[in-house]
Amino acid sequence: MSANHPKRTNALVPKSAKSLLWPVVIVISVLLADQITKILALRYLAETESVAVLGRFLMFTLVYNEGGAMGTNLGSSTYYLIASILILLFVMYYIYLACRDRTLAFTLSFVAGGALGNIIDRIRLGKVVDFIDVDIPDVSLFGRELERWWTFNIADSAITCAIVVLLVRVLFVRHPKEVESPETSPRQS
Numbered sequence: 001m002s003a004n005h006p007k008r009t010n011a012l013v014p015k016s017a018k019s020l021l022w023p024v025v026i027v028i029s030v031l032l033a034d035q036i037t038k039i040l041a042l043r044y045l046a047e048t049e050s051v052a053v054l055g056r057f058l059m060f061t062l063v064y065n066e067g068g069a070m071g072t073n074l075g076s077s078t079y080y081l082i083a084s085i086l087i088l089l090f091v092m093y094y095i096y097l098a099c100r101d102r103t104l105a106f107t108l109s110f111v112a113g114g115a116l117g118n119i120i121d122r123i124r125l126g127k128v129v130d131f132i133d134v135d136i137p138d139v140s141l142f143g144r145e146l147e148r149w150w151t152f153n154i155a156d157s158a159i160t161c162a163i164v165v166l167l168v169r170v171l172f173v174r175h176p177k178e179v180e181s182p183e184t185s186p187r188q189s
Contacts, residue, residue, distance in 0.1 A: 019099040023109040030113025034154040035120065041131035041153075050133060061133040063151040066126070069159075081122040088115045103169065110162035117155035129153060 045051065045062035052059050066077045074080075091112045098104040121128040130151040139146045152160075 023095050023105045026109035027113040030158045034117030038129040057135045059133040063130045064127040065130050084119050107162045107165045110158040114155035114158035
C-alpha cells in the first residue's frame with residue numbers, strides 16, 4: 001500500500017473485547033433463566049400432571065423432548081445434539097463478526113443462549129426439559145389437528161423471539177448502502 005492509500009480494516013472485526021461484553025451478558029442471562037426454570041420444573045412438577053397458572057390458557061406441564069422444535073423427530077437425540085452444537089458455533093462466530101451491529105449481535109446472542117440451554121439438557125439428560133404449556137385456538141396444520149401449542153421452555157422462547165426479530169429486520173428494515181469514499185474506491189487508471 002502506498003502512503004496515499006491507508007490500510008483497509010475489516011469493519012466486521014471488533015476493536016476490543018468491550019464490544020462483546022453485552023452479547024456475552026445476554027447469552028449468560030438467557031442460559032441462567034433457562035436452566036433455573038428447568039431446575040424448578042424438575043423439582044416441583046410431576047410428569048403426568050399440569051399446574052394451571054392462568055386457567056387452561058397457561059399451564060406448567062413437565063415434558064421431555066428427545067426430538068426437535070415443534071415436535072419434529074428427524075433423528076436421535078444425538079443427532080439433535082450434534083446439529084445444535086454446530087449451529088451454536090456458527091451463531092457465535094457471527095456474533096463475533098457482527099458485534100459492531102448491536103441489534104444483530106444482541107439478537108444472535110438470544111439464539112446462542114437458548115441453544116446453549118437446550119444443549120446442556122441434551123448432554124445432562126439426553127433430552128430437553130419443556131414445561132410451558134399454552135393453549136391456542138384449534139388449528140389444522142399440515143394435516144394435523146393442533147389443540148394446544150407444543151410445550152416449550154425459556155430457551156425455545158429466546159430462540160423463537162430472536163428469529164422473529166431477525167426476519168422482521170431482513171424483510172422490513174432498510175439498511176443504507178455503503179458509500180465508497182475516495183480513499184476506499186478502486187483507483188481508476
